[in-house]
Amino acid sequence: MSQTLTTKLQPGTQAPDFTLQDAQGRGTALADYRGKNVIVYFYPKAATPGCTTEACDFRDSLASLQGKGYEVVGISPDAPEALAGFTGDFSLTFPLLSDPDHVVSLAYGAWGEKLVNGEIVEGIVRSTVVVDPEGKVTLAQYQVKADGHVAALKEALGI
Numbered sequence: 001m002s003q004t005l006t007t008k009l010q011p012g013t014q015a016p017d018f019t020l021q022d023a024q025g026r027g028t029a030l031a032d033y034r035g036k037n038v039i040v041y042f043y044p045k046a047a048t049p050g051c052t053t054e055a056c057d058f059r060d061s062l063a064s065l066q067g068k069g070y071e072v073v074g075i076s077p078d079a080p081e082a083l084a085g086f087t088g089d090f091s092l093t094f095p096l097l098s099d100p101d102h103v104v105s106l107a108y109g110a111w112g113e114k115l116v117n118g119e120i121v122e123g124i125v126r127s128t129v130v131v132d133p134e135g136k137v138t139l140a141q142y143q144v145k146a147d148g149h150v151a152a153l154k155e156a157l158g159i
Helices: 049-067 080-089 103-107 149-156
Strands: 019-022 027-029 037-042 070-076 096-098 111-116 119-124 127-131 137-142
Touching: 019 080, 037 049, 049 070, 049 149, 080 096, 137 149
Parallel strands: 037 070, 070 096
Antiparallel strands: 019 027, 019 096, 037 127, 111 119, 127 137
């Protein structure tokens, strides 16, 4: 097990900039969302039960989130090809980005040790960071549950 330590982001701090490939292999940057609120959520693996539940919840809530001025971006270690399949299979209507080396996940505090099937492993810690139009963190949630997370997030955001 590596001794990689990550620092969890705090409200009021500048969100780390990034550029990652989307499901079509195009570069997408946090800077592309300047002037908008953006929900950046980290999930372990496309098309797994929990990640599918969470992604479909974001998909089903996207109109209400966008109606209140929030965009959504999902990030996982999956390759763009896997993201393309996931997007198509579940009609996901927001960008999914590939972070295969988990550089962005580390920068956002969304990578670390977690318990999976009774074993401690290193990987994505399901997390959500809300970034304001100036690029500052307004909300950071770590170790969230897939089921019900979007509803709880909407409540925290007053939506």
